[in-house]
Amino acid sequence: MLENKEYKVIGTRPIRHDGVDKVTGRALYGADFQAAGLLHGRVLRSPHAHARIISIDTSRAEALPGVKGVVTAKDLPDPGDKIADLGEGAVNLKHLCDNILASDKVLYKGHAVAAVAATNPHIAEEACTLIDVEYEVLPPVLEVRQAMEPDAPLLHEHLRTTSLGETADEPSNVASHIQHKLGDPEKGFAEADVIIEREFVTGTVHQGYIEPHNATAHYNQDGQLTIWCSTQGAFTVREQVAEILQYPISKIKVVPMEIGGGFGGKISVYIKPVAALLAKKTGKPVKVLMNRADVFEGTGPTPASFIRVKMGATKEGKITAAEAYLAFEAGAYPGSPVGPGAMCIFAPYSIENVIIDGYDVVVNKPKTAPYRAPGAPNAAFGSETVVDEIAEKLGIDPLEIRLLNGAKEGDRRADGPVHPRIGCIETVEAAKAHPHYTAPNGKKHHGRGVASGYWFNIGLESSVTINVNSDGTINLIEGSTDIGGTRASIAMQAAEVLGISAESVNPSVVDTESVGYTAVTGGSRTTYATGYAAYEAAQDVKRQMIARAAKLWEVEEANVQFADGEFSSINGKEEQISFRDLCARLGETGGPIVGSGTVNPGGAGGAYATHVVDVAVDEETGKVDILRYTAVQDAGKAIHPSYVEGQIQGGAVQGIGWALNEEYIYNAEGEMTNASFLDYRMPTCLDLPMIDAVIVEVPNPGHPYGVRGVGEVPIVPPMAAIANAIYDAIGVRMTELPMSPDRLLKAMGKI
Amino acid sequence: MARRSHVQTTINGETVEFLCEPRQSLLEVLRDELHLTGAKEGCNNGNCGACSVILDGRLVNACLVLGVETEGKSVETIEGLAEPDKLHPIQDAFLENAALQCGICTPGFIMSAKALLDENPNPTEHEVRYWLAGNLCRCTGYDKIVRAVLDAASAE
């Protein structure tokens, strides 16, 4: 195991490299991109949740002065039956294309059907109202259990359920069924003294990034396509656009602009291929921007779900068996995060007998997209509430039961993998010892709740190049878009290797032609994997610098050592030169030095979190106020603790929003009735206390500095922690999200 | 189409003239006509605060002001806050407190915080939270933003 040793740069809190640009308004985000001759695109969206497209007539729009081009699904190449491999699993290409511009059916309100490019955005918008689309309106299916009924209206006539490797004969809205099994659940439940089984419902929620999607595209006369956009991954945009347009990746350059939040929602492409089609049609650069309603209605939220959890324990508190049924709404096309939900649901516990069934089900809502630990928060709302109820039944402290059953190194997750060194128990211990947990909690209608959560994190490919400057600084070239301070956390890892300050590293996020392949900023992987690549690139620089020192001193490379920013010769000659001074002598010793590092590390190392929350419930109105919040998390090693705290605080607050008020509200026709920041109620700063982020460091053996991803797991525990706190306050178990005032009033029998 | 109107206004202390259609908001004028893209569009209906600017000394949402309404008025945007060689204390406080992650809401928060501190140089935590409630941030959970504003207040 790695020592949690002292570092010079790692663990400090330097000012982030992109900070000045971002506090002065100079940083350029996707919508800020300008070009001469720029046209403005606008997408026409379906007013219906489920309808067949009979015809589209664009002639009136095309005739409007200022309109330069109109496109529909007919402008996309025929996807055929191709299965696209986008590096994150196979995707049906027709589904991917149909989600960009609907061809035969619209499957949710907000589904794109056509797009216009015009000389200004207002004209483009007006032109959209002049496109005549004839629909045959079909009954919508809006809820997962309804969609699973045998007589439910079908979204896709060709969709057949794949269940444990077998494909059914009859069409269904159930795309797939997965199952994980460990031990003998029947035997486990027979050994239990107490068994709790509960059903849970969670609503559809959106990532809620403040920056709407945007894309500007331009085709050169030689067929070179350039796309400037906000994205979590320039390379995945290149791959998706290449598949959808059936165009070679070598002809596509994606330039990642600064990105205004993503949380998983800016991985899938929506308007980027549309901007490309419009650019091709008009021969001009075309900028397409979504408005906020487009974002809610036309991009992927995270799914609503129905969950049943059953757990049994002995009277001593040992959990003997666990069972889960997870049915997730995929939205219009298959691909909900029920898989990750099933991987995470019981992962904070060491349980010998487990069975988990997961169902991926299509409904007439936008195709879901990842959102921070996708699937895990839904699942944990169920399991962590049931664990709380078991603890209560047995008279055991809820953190104590988590210590008693906590997952540890060598335990097997129900879906197969064996845990390496993990920090599950350490987070529970830290929560238990925290002054928040030991503070009195006795006031009427005040309650305290706890919950734990797990996210597995991912590795994937990253590339970093380092150019050494003659003044002792380095330029670090990377492909991970920086959503939350990763320029700093990546640069700091290179700085640590080279014994230079964080400020001596100049990190740049560059386009797809200027750095090696790098997977998305997602999966909590960036500080881990791109940081790892930066570490490797810096090691490469160090090796080359050692060779230069050896050349300078005419000694063997093996006789040069590097420590504390100084190269020195050992065995004989008393030579010494600082990193900075040697940088000034690269020309004379062989020329510039470029270091590179590429990784695809397998040891991401799972992350655990345990949260403690105090709430006050207004019994007359059903409103819940968050009084105090403490979030404990294992970061492995916090490279830049401020930004680790920021991830923890931000994730916890998104969870608070999900717990209390956020949801897509639909009418019977399948129209979202709250597609604005006014009525999709995300927390404001007036809804919150300070969020106490407590970092625990159990180094990850899969990273040279012990880093674990930190971005996602903080959103996993809040919903259950708050539900448990509400129970503590008023004695009512909430099993539906969000736990909004009207639902609390109902649960309390007030209405 | 309504004719474009000539508007003369003061932006960050400089006299500026521009042409705009009546339907163009101040936000569109700043971003598309004057290329001052520091104010951002997050919702375009006054619910996120990403386009916060100061109009004649008052905090407003630039998306809810028409460009033509600014004739003869004075507009302060994020671009005018720092001095050539020195950041404004609120900008410093945001950097030192790591009070931004993606940064898209940051210009709005900083302008909103400036309007607050101009009016109330010593706000309580609650006063800061009340004043900033019209500015949405989805990354930080607001903790470090509130601390930054309190820090800037005590530094000024």
Added chain:
Amino acid sequence: MRDFSYIAATTIPEAVALLDEKGESARILAGGTDLIVQVREARRDVDWMIDIKSIPEVNVLDYNADSGLTLGAAVECYKIYADDAICDAYPSLIDATTIIGGTAIQGRAGVGGNLCNASPAADGIPPLIVLNATCVIAGPNGEREVPAEDFCTAPGQTVLEKGEMLVSMKIPAPASNSSSYYLRFIPRNEMDIAVVGAGASVTLDAAKQTIVSARIALAAVAPTPLFAEAASARLAGREVSDEAIDAAAEAAQAIARPISDMRGTAEQRTHLVGVLTRRALNGAIQRVRDAT
């Protein structure tokens, strides 16, 4: 966004003449925080925006302890709550103006615009009703006055006829031993539209034990903000007690005819009318008693 023309009027007659000439296709622009969004989102068709902010009469903010308050139609919220004398005299108006939107909205939006927008959920209207405000309207045939509770006629609709505009609101000086209170229920702590709003004004006797008179108004439970006349009348002459307040709250619930929408259900709203009416009345009474 739909194309429209913009005119900055500088006198009432000019604005009235424009409104009369353009009819339905014209709309007064004051703070714009509702109007601009409605036009942008194609919820209201406007060809002419008539900006009245350069007209002196609509910018009047004049309080006199004898004659009361004249509140110009375009006066922004922030100016109202920046005035200490107005804060003391009309606390319910301050309760409302400090919760309409966020700080940036309050820099532009005013109570006059809130009234003319005629949202059933408007926070600014119940205080006007409980404070006995009169709306001063200018039109082609001169001026007329309408009580605040009669101003709105349906969602988005008012008593304003073709060519008419709101100039100001007049609020009588507060009686001694009186105060007022407005609150709303929203799921968050700011930035939401009221699920239910309730305002109350009370005048107590010199001993501050008996209610001389009271007015209760409700928001978001009917097509327009409501004056709860019967509920208010029930309190006159009664000693301050939980029973009296409960009875008034029940009477207020009886006139609520809420709908279910994305902001709340009908059952929730009816329930909240009772809760908020009690809280508004108790809040107003407490303010009278706290005053020295």
